[in-house]
Amino acid sequence: MSFENPNFSLSAHVAKLNDRFQSTDTVDMLRSLIADSSFGQLALVSSFGADSVVLLDMIAKIDRALPILFIDTEMLFHQTLTYQQKLAEDLGLADLRRISPVREAVLERDSENLLHRYDTDACCALRKTEPLARALIGFNGWISGRKRYQGGARSNMELFEIDVENRIKINPLAHWSREDLAKYIATNNLPRHPLHAKGYKSIGCAPCTTPTGTISDERAGRWHGQRKTECGIHFGQVRPSSVIVTDEGFADEDWSGEFVNFDDLTKNTFQDTPALAVDLNGDFETKKLVPWIAQIDLIRVDFPVFSDGRGFSLGNQLRALGFVGRLRAKGHVLADQYAMARRSGFDEVEIDRTLARRQPEPVWQARANWQVRDYQNRLRNSA
Numbered sequence: 001m002s003f004e005n006p007n008f009s010l011s012a013h014v015a016k017l018n019d020r021f022q023s024t025d026t027v028d029m030l031r032s033l034i035a036d037s038s039f040g041q042l043a044l045v046s047s048f049g050a051d052s053v054v055l056l057d058m059i060a061k062i063d064r065a066l067p068i069l070f071i072d073t074e075m076l077f078h079q080t081l082t083y084q085q086k087l088a089e090d091l092g093l094a095d096l097r098r099i100s101p102v103r104e105a106v107l108e109r110d111s112e113n114l115l116h117r118y119d120t121d122a123c124c125a126l127r128k129t130e131p132l133a134r135a136l137i138g139f140n141g142w143i144s145g146r147k148r149y150q151g152g153a154r155s156n157m158e159l160f161e162i163d164v165e166n167r168i169k170i171n172p173l174a175h176w177s178r179e180d181l182a183k184y185i186a187t188n189n190l191p192r193h194p195l196h197a198k199g200y201k202s203i204g205c206a207p208c209t210t211p212t213g214t215i216s217d218e219r220a221g222r223w224h225g226q227r228k229t230e231c232g233i234h235f236g237q238v239r240p241s242s243v244i245v246t247d248e249g250f251a252d253e254d255w256s257g258e259f260v261n262f263d264d265l266t267k268n269t270f271q272d273t274p275a276l277a278v279d280l281n282g283d284f285e286t287k288k289l290v291p292w293i294a295q296i297d298l299i300r301v302d303f304p305v306f307s308d309g310r311g312f313s314l315g316n317q318l319r320a321l322g323f324v325g326r327l328r329a330k331g332h333v334l335a336d337q338y339a340m341a342r343r344s345g346f347d348e349v350e351i352d353r354t355l356a357r358r359q360p361e362p363v364w365q366a367r368a369n370w371q372v373r374d375y376q377n378r379l380r381n382s383a
């Protein structure tokens, strides 16, 4: 198997794996996968939650050196952290990697640790999906502990799934029942998460987990009272943390290349770069950009605070200088400022999902007809 081979089809490969291991004992399947170097780099992603001990024990018996990725959202129960440390020690896990959210991102997007109260999707993106996406770079596959009996989107999952391009997700316990798990834990005399005995049947972050007692839907205690049932790490490609606003409404980021700053621009030729995107601060001196202006496809201007209008002036200056590419205002721009951004030459605005939740698409679209309110336009029309 070569993920790099242009003729290699990941979906055909996944279908073959599902056929091959359909009736194989779980431990035997894991042993084959881990021993077979053609599967590339594998990791187990574990929450050290209610049933995590089952897979952790299996992996410890097969290969203690397999990387175990533990996402510490910094919102976990203290019992989870204690349990994780003790269990990793007892099982002798040799490559436990604690995955945390990026400090700067937390300070910027959730400085008071309250994001979960009004935007659980944004909070899970910040604290779970984005850190895991970064941690999984370089891995060809990861092992998850999901089970079909947990219901919802999990009901129909296969043993092997495509995660993202060039990576598979392995669900060795997909067909296991609650009783199977209990039996394995009892037979192997394994310690359960201490909160399990208190009615917590599925254990995630403390603010978003409640005990379910005897309710048969064990995930009912996650994000109780909300429609949300998954944190997002099982949805494949992580949703971008920004929203692009245009006259047409909201869209995901469509620019796949990187953004360079002005210093990079002066140091490199970018002759082989098919499309060039540049980040500028609002106080940038536009004349410095003259040698590159025709080569740039997208300029993104930073708006660090809502009250800083320098970006609008810069937009006007860039257009006056002859820039005809995409011009984007990024950061602290409110829906009320959209018309001003458009009149200053910007094509679009990039905001983070937290702001997008507070000011949803209809609020922005009410300003999308910005030309009607344009003073000069009104004068022209009345002339």
Ligand code: SF4
Residues within 6 Å of the ligand: 073, 075, 116, 119, 120, 121, 123, 124, 125, 127, 128, 204, 205, 206, 207, 208, 231
């Ligand atoms: Fe935030 Fe709750 Fe998601 Fe944890 S489960 S990352 S606290 S929203």
